[in-house]
Amino acid sequence: MEVGHSRLRLLLARTRLAWHSFRTGWSIFMESRIGVLSLVIIALFAVMAVAHPILMLTIWDTDTYDPVTGYAFDQLEQPAPPSWRHPLGTDPLGRDVLSQLLWSTRSEFVLGITAALVTVAIATTVGAVSAYYGGLVDVFFMRLADLIIALPGISLLIVLSALFKLNLFYLALVIGILGGFGGTAIILKSQALSIKVKPYIEAARVAGGGHIHIIFVHIIPNLLPLSLLYMMFTVTSAIFAEAVLSFLGLLDLRMSWGIMIHTANTGGYLMGGTRYWWLVVPAGASITLLCSAFYLGGRALDEVVNPRLRRRHD
Amino acid sequence: MTGYLVRRAGQLVITLFLIITFAFFLVQAQPGDYATFYALDPDMPPEVKEQMRASFGLDKPLWQQYLIHLKNTVTGNFGVSFGHFPRPVMEVLIERVPRTAVLFLTATVLSFYIGFLLGKAIAWRRGGFLEYTATISGATLFTVFTPAFALMMIWIFAFRLGWLPVGKFLDPLVWRHAEVSANFVFSQMLLTAFLITAFAFLALYLLRKTGRIGLVKWAGPLIAVALVVALLIWSLSGIGGLALDILHHMILPIVTLTLISFAGTMLLTRNSMLETVREDYVMAARAKGLPEKLVRDRHAARNALLPVVTSLVYSLIFAIDGSVIIEGVFSWPGTGLTLLQAVRSEDLPLVMGAMVFIGLFSLLAHVIVDVLYVYLDPRIRYQ
Numbered sequence: 001m002e003v004g005h006s007r008l009r010l011l012l013a014r015t016r017l018a019w020h021s022f023r024t025g026w027s028i029f030m031e032s033r034i035g036v037l038s039l040v041i042i043a044l045f046a047v048m049a050v051a052h053p054i055l056m057l058t059i060w061d062t063d064t065y066d067p068v069t070g071y072a073f074d075q076l077e078q079p080a081p082p083s084w085r086h087p088l089g090t091d092p093l094g095r096d097v098l099s100q101l102l103w104s105t106r107s108e109f110v111l112g113i114t115a116a117l118v119t120v121a122i123a124t125t126v127g128a129v130s131a132y133y134g135g136l137v138d139v140f141f142m143r144l145a146d147l148i149i150a151l152p153g154i155s156l157l158i159v160l161s162a163l164f165k166l167n168l169f170y171l172a173l174v175i176g177i178l179g180g181f182g183g184t185a186i187i188l189k190s191q192a193l194s195i196k197v198k199p200y201i202e203a204a205r206v207a208g209g210g211h212i213h214i215i216f217v218h219i220i221p222n223l224l225p226l227s228l229l230y231m232m233f234t235v236t237s238a239i240f241a242e243a244v245l246s247f248l249g250l251l252d253l254r255m256s257w258g259i260m261i262h263t264a265n266t267g268g269y270l271m272g273g274t275r276y277w278w279l280v281v282p283a284g285a286s287i288t289l290l291c292s293a294f295y296l297g298g299r300a301l302d303e304v305v306n307p308r309l310r311r312r313h314d
Numbered sequence: 315m316t317g318y319l320v321r322r323a324g325q326l327v328i329t330l331f332l333i334i335t336f337a338f339f340l341v342q343a344q345p346g347d348y349a350t351f352y353a354l355d356p357d358m359p360p361e362v363k364e365q366m367r368a369s370f371g372l373d374k375p376l377w378q379q380y381l382i383h384l385k386n387t388v389t390g391n392f393g394v395s396f397g398h399f400p401r402p403v404m405e406v407l408i409e410r411v412p413r414t415a416v417l418f419l420t421a422t423v424l425s426f427y428i429g430f431l432l433g434k435a436i437a438w439r440r441g442g443f444l445e446y447t448a449t450i451s452g453a454t455l456f457t458v459f460t461p462a463f464a465l466m467m468i469w470i471f472a473f474r475l476g477w478l479p480v481g482k483f484l485d486p487l488v489w490r491h492a493e494v495s496a497n498f499v500f501s502q503m504l505l506t507a508f509l510i511t512a513f514a515f516l517a518l519y520l521l522r523k524t525g526r527i528g529l530v531k532w533a534g535p536l537i538a539v540a541l542v543v544a545l546l547i548w549s550l551s552g553i554g555g556l557a558l559d560i561l562h563h564m565i566l567p568i569v570t571l572t573l574i575s576f577a578g579t580m581l582l583t584r585n586s587m588l589e590t591v592r593e594d595y596v597m598a599a600r601a602k603g604l605p606e607k608l609v610r611d612r613h614a615a616r617n618a619l620l621p622v623v624t625s626l627v628y629s630l631i632f633a634i635d636g637s638v639i640i641e642g643v644f645s646w647p648g649t650g651l652t653l654l655q656a657v658r659s660e661d662l663p664l665v666m667g668a669m670v671f672i673g674l675f676s677l678l679a680h681v682i683v684d685v686l687y688v689y690l691d692p693r694i695r696y697q
Binding site: 033034143146147149150151152153154155156158159160161162163164183236240243244247248249250257258261265270271280283284287288291292295296299302 | 325329332333340341343344446449450453454456457458459460461462463465468469473581585627628631634635638639642650653654656657658660662665669672673675676677680
C-alpha cells in the first residue's frame with residue numbers, strides 16, 4: 001500500500017516535470033518563426049490525409065474518384081484541366097488528381113513515420129549500448145556506422161529495387177535500418193557518452209541497477225529529445241527517397257506523389273510546361289513542402305535540444 | 315600525420331572489401347542466379363543449361379564463388395554486360411566514370427564555396443532579411459524534389475529561353491564531321507583542367523614559401539596567363555568548337571546540382587559559426603581593433619570550418635546521389651545514368667559494376683575529406 005502510494009507520487013512528479021520541460025521547449029520552439037511555419041504545413045498535410053477517406057465516404061463516388069482505378073466519365077478529354085468537379089483536373093488516364101494527392105498524403109505519413117520509428121528504435125539502442133559498454137561493441141557499431149555513411153543511399157535503394165520488389169513497408173524498413181545503424185547512431189552515442197558519466201547513473205549502479213535497467217530506464221529516456229530531432233530528418237529523407245524511386249518507376253506502389261509525376265513524365269506532358277501544370281505542380285510542391293516542413297521543424301527543434309544555438313536575449 | 319593517413323587508408327580498404335562482399339550477397343539473396351536469367355527459354359535442353367551454369371562458375375560451392383567474385387572485382391573484371399552485349403562492364407564504366415567525376419566534383423566544389431560564403435554571412439548578421447531568405451530558399455532547394463526541379467530548370471533554360479541544350483552529352487549535328495571521338499576531346503579537357511588547377515596550387519604554394527607577402531599578389535595574374543595560354547592552345551587545336559559543345563551541355567546539370575546541394579554546407583556553416591563567434595578569441599580580435607571582415611573571415615570562420623569539413627562527407631554523398639538523379643533527368647551518360655538504365659533492363663553485371671564504382675566514388679570522397687582535415691587541423695598534423 002505504502003509502496004504503491006509512493007510510486008504514484010513519483011509518477012505524478014515525473015509527469016509534472018515532463019509537462020514543465022515540454023512547456024519550456026514548446027515556447028522556445030514557437031519563438032522561431034520557421035518552427036511555427038513547419039508545424040502549420042505539417043498540420044495542413046495531416047488534415048489532407050484525414051480528408052480523403054471522409055470525402056470518399058461522403059461526396060466522392062468510387063467509380064470516378066478512386067485514385068488508381070477511377071475514371072472521370074464526365075470529361076471528354078484526358079488530362080482535363082481543373083474544374084468544379086475535379087478541382088485539380090485529371091491525369092492522362094482520367095483519374096482525379098486531387099484524390100490521388102490526398103490518398104498519397106496518408107501513405108507518405110505512414111512511410112515517413114514508420115521509417116523514423118525504426119531509425120530511432122535502432123539508433124537509440126545502438127547508441128546507448130555502445131556508449132555504455134564501450135570496447136569491442138562500440139568499435140563494431142561505430143565502424144558499421146562509418147560504412148553506412150559512406151554508402152550513397154538513393155543509389156543503394158536503386159540497386160535494391162533492381163533485385164527485390166520494394167513496397168512501402170520494405171522501403172520504410174530499409175531506410176529506417178540504414179538511418180538507424182548509420183549517422184544517427186553516432187550522434188546518439190556521443191550524447192549517451194555524456195549521459196553515462198552523470199552522477200545519477202552512478203547512483204543507479206550503487207543502488208543495484210543492472211546493465212539493462214540502466215540502459216533502458218536511465219540512459220535511453222534522456223536520449224529521446226535528441227532522437228526526436230533525428231526522427232524529423234529521417235522523415236524527410238524517407239519521403240524524398242520514396243518520391244525519387246517512384247519517379248524513376250522502380251517501386252511497387254499503387255499511388256504516390258512520385259508516381260503522379262512519373263505518369264506525367266512518361267506521357268510526355270512535362271515539356272508542355274505550364275500547359276499541363278496540374279499534373280506536376282501539386283505533387284511536386286507537396287513533396288517539396290512536406291520534406292522541407294519536416295526539415296525546418298527539425299532545425300527549429302535543434303534550437304530547443306541544443307541550447308548553444310539559441311539566440312541570446314540581450 | 316602519415317600514421318593517421320595510413321590508418322585511414324587501411325580502414326578504407328576494409329570498407330571497400332565490405333562493399334564488394336555486400337554486392338556479392340545481394341546477388342546471392344535474390345531468387346535464381348545469372349544462369350536462370352538466360353535459362354528461362356523452354357527450348358533450351360537441360361545439358362545446355364548445366365553447361366551454362368558451369369561456364370558462369372555456378373556449380374562450385376558458395377565460398378569458391380565468393381573468392382572468384384572477390385578476385386574478379388579486385389582485378390576489375392565485372393563480366394560482360396547483358397545490355398551492351400559484347401562489351402565488358404569495365405569498358406562501359408571506364409568510358410562513363412570521368413563524365414560523372416567532372417559533374418560531381420565541379421558541382422561539389424562550387425556548392426561548398428557558395429555555401430560557406432553564405433553561411434558565414436548569415437551567421438554574422440543574425441535575424442536579418444538575408445538570414446530568412448537564405449535559410450528558407452536554401453532549405454527549399456535542399457529538400458526540393460530533385461527530378462521535378464531539374465525538369466523545371468530544363469523547361470526554363472532549354473525549352474523556353476533556348477539558351478542551353480535540353481540534355482545529353484553533345485550535339486550530333488556539331489559532331490557529324492568530327493574526326494576525333496568525344497571521349498578523346500573530353501579527356502583532353504580533363505587534362506587541361508587538371509594542369510591548370512595543379513599550376514594554380516603550385517604557384518600559390520611556391521609564392522607563399524618565399525615568405526614575402528608582396529609576391530603572393532602575383533599569383534592571380536600568373537594563373538590568368540596560364541588560362542589564356544590554355545585557351546590559345548585549344549582555339550588553335552581545331553577541336554575547340556567540339557570542346558565548347560561539351561561545355562555547353564555541362565552548364566545546366568552542374569548549375570542544377572550546385573543549387574540543390576549548397577544549402578547543406580550553408581546551414582552547417584551557420585550553426586558552426588554561431589558557436590565560434592561566442593569564443594573569447596573572437597572578442598579578443600575585436601578588442602584589438604581588427605576590421606570586422608578580418609575578424610569574421612580569419613578568426614571566426616577559420617575555426618568554424620573544421621566541423622563543416624568533417625561533415626563534407628555527408629554533402630559529398632548527397633551530391634553523389636544527386637548526380638544519379640541529375641544524370642537520369644539530363645540524360646548525361648555517366649555512371650548514374652548507366653546504373654539507372656542497367657536497373658531498368660535488369661542488366662545485373664552492369665548494376666553491380668556501377669554500384670562498386672559509386673562506392674569507390676564515396677570512398678574517394680572520404681579520402682579527400684581526410685586529407686583536407688589533416689591540412690586544416692594542425693592538431694592532427696603534428697600528432
